[in-house]
Amino acid sequence: MSNQTPRTAVVTGAARGIGAAVARRLAADGMAVAVLDLDEAAAKPVADEIVAAGGRALAIGADVADEAAVTAAIDRVVAELGAPTVLVNNAGILRDNLLFKMTVDDWDAVMGVHLRGAFLCSRAVQRHMIEQGWGRIVSLSSTSALGNRGQANYAAAKAGLQGFTKTLALELGKFGVTANAVAPGFIETDMTAATAERMGVPFEDFKKVVIAQIPVARAGTPDDIAHTVSFLASEGAGFVSGQVLYVAGGPRD
Numbered sequence: 001m002s003n004q005t006p007r008t009a010v011v012t013g014a015a016r017g018i019g020a021a022v023a024r025r026l027a028a029d030g031m032a033v034a035v036l037d038l039d040e041a042a043a044k045p046v047a048d049e050i051v052a053a054g055g056r057a058l059a060i061g062a063d064v065a066d067e068a069a070v071t072a073a074i075d076r077v078v079a080e081l082g083a084p085t086v087l088v089n090n091a092g093i094l095r096d097n098l099l100f101k102m103t104v105d106d107w108d109a110v111m112g113v114h115l116r117g118a119f120l121c122s123r124a125v126q127r128h129m130i131e132q133g134w135g136r137i138v139s140l141s142s143t144s145a146l147g148n149r150g151q152a153n154y155a156a157a158k159a160g161l162q163g164f165t166k167t168l169a170l171e172l173g174k175f176g177v178t179a180n181a182v183a184p185g186f187i188e189t190d191m192t193a194a195t196a197e198r199m200g201v202p203f204e205d206f207k208k209v210v211i212a213q214i215p216v217a218r219a220g221t222p223d224d225i226a227h228t229v230s231f232l233a234s235e236g237a238g239f240v241s242g243q244v245l246y247v248a249g250g251p252r253d
Helices: 017-028 040-052 067-080 104-132 152-175 190-199 203-211 222-232
Strands: 008-012 032-037 057-061 086-089 135-140 177-184 244-247
Touching (some): 008 017, 008 067, 008 104, 017 032, 017 040, 032 040, 032 067, 040 057, 057 067, 067 104, 104 152, 135 152, 135 222, 177 222, 190 203, 222 244
Parallel strands (some): 008 032, 008 086, 032 057, 135 177, 177 244
């Protein structure tokens, strides 16, 4: 980042997994990073690690589905790190079940975090991006957006993020703001381990079955996604907008 303008990034769901890897990567790129998660105490170790490595970071606890909490969180970022011009909408939860077993609460909880959360966070930061004449919004979709058994809520939310992303690209492009989505395939995280547990399959066995179908013959890691987000959040990605990039170890439909 030596030849780039210093930036402030907000990464949601950043206490662990993909979000934590993205926060570390953007900090390594020279950005100040707000490590946002539901529990501030859980986000603090990631922020402390960034600071210990010589970066600037702030742990923030906020429910991304809560309008007032998001507003307060972004106000704190502005006050302590500076106006955010990079947002990574990564916060997500699982409430997997087959349709006939899925409750309204299961549906609403997933929609609230994934879709409402991305909307609230994007709306809160866009004015800062417009004021700066520069911005990057990257939202985490999934290969599940193409459909996945037992994930009607999650698949619908992740597909919705793709439409949301394309609309933001159309609305915000003239202000120097790009919007893109990253759709990970199988990534080794606590969330995918939870999926295996839901299916009643040992995680190692689950991985073997999935990896057998991946052209590069390995599972993805959070760092694979972090490097992709790093590019989309960079100065050099200014002509890339409204795209959904599948990071799945091979082609997807």
